[in-house]
Amino acid sequence: MMKKLTLLLILAAQPALAASGPFFSLRNTDFVVTIAFLLFVGVVLYAKVPKLLGGMLDKRAEGIKADLEEARSLREEAQSILATYERKAREVQAQADEIVVAAKRDAQNAAEQAKADLQVSIARRLKAAEDQIASAESAAVKEVKDTAVSVAVAAAGEVLAKQMTAKDQSSMIDAAIAEVETRLH
Template sequence: MNRIMTIAAASLLASPAFAASGPFFSLKNTDFVVTVGFLVFIGVLLYFKVPSLLMGMLDKRAEGIRNELDEAKALREEAQALLASYERRQREVQEQADRIIAHAKEEAVLAGEQARADLEKSIARRLAAAEDQIASAQASAVKEVRDRAIAVAIKAARDVVAKQMTAKDAAKSIDDAIAEVGQKLH
């Protein structure tokens, strides 16, 4: 309120009415009429308490702006907290994904090692089976050769015995064999 009075007094002192020549307090002097009109206007403004209304409106507007700033500040803090929460959640998800990837790599390595071990066991079993087959085939071949050699030897011995044996020797040989069988049976 004091400011308005100070401004009004300063504007009266600086008005062109004080600069005019001639009788100042005359209605014919336009400067005087303008000064009086201005003073009446200021008086009407003061009578209806327009400056206090304007100050109240300005205070109300300032309070509204202050409230909006506080609300914006609260929203900003809430947004920062939400952003921090999302960043924390993103880090947690990234760490979990890294753990899953590491676990999958470990499992892949273990599965590879297991497959390698299984393959080595399978190869060892097949080699053992092949060696068994070779040994069996070798034993079979040896037996076949032995049987063949025995058969050839028996045939050769039969031919030799048949050429050298006479009827008398054959009868004696049969009698000896019967006697030997008889002794073994009794």
């Protein structure tokens, strides 16, 4: 059908009407061109060039289709890799946020512990200072009492020495020795 249509269109074009002289002559350029064209079309059809061109176009279309499929699969793979990386980035960011929160919490706990330890240390030092002050105070009071007793004993001894006779002194010494013996035994 295609061959018949091609021949009909070739004959209908008839550029030979524009040339002068008899049409079926080799001197008529239009006739020669028409014959050459018909021979060319015949060779092309005989060599099955349209079928070859169609096959080449089909191969090219299949290649393009395969390239498009490969590009589509690569795009899908890239999207899945991107989604994986985005998910991992979100996980890493969440872990970083958790680490920051934990570090802040630990720092706050450490600050509170240090504050409590400092308060305990201050209370302990105050207690030690108060104990030292109380000890020094009691030592001073004891020293004052001892000094007062020594002074009182010395003064009493002087007063007694002036007022007592030798006989009274010897009887007091004997009484003191007896008292010491009873207290020691």
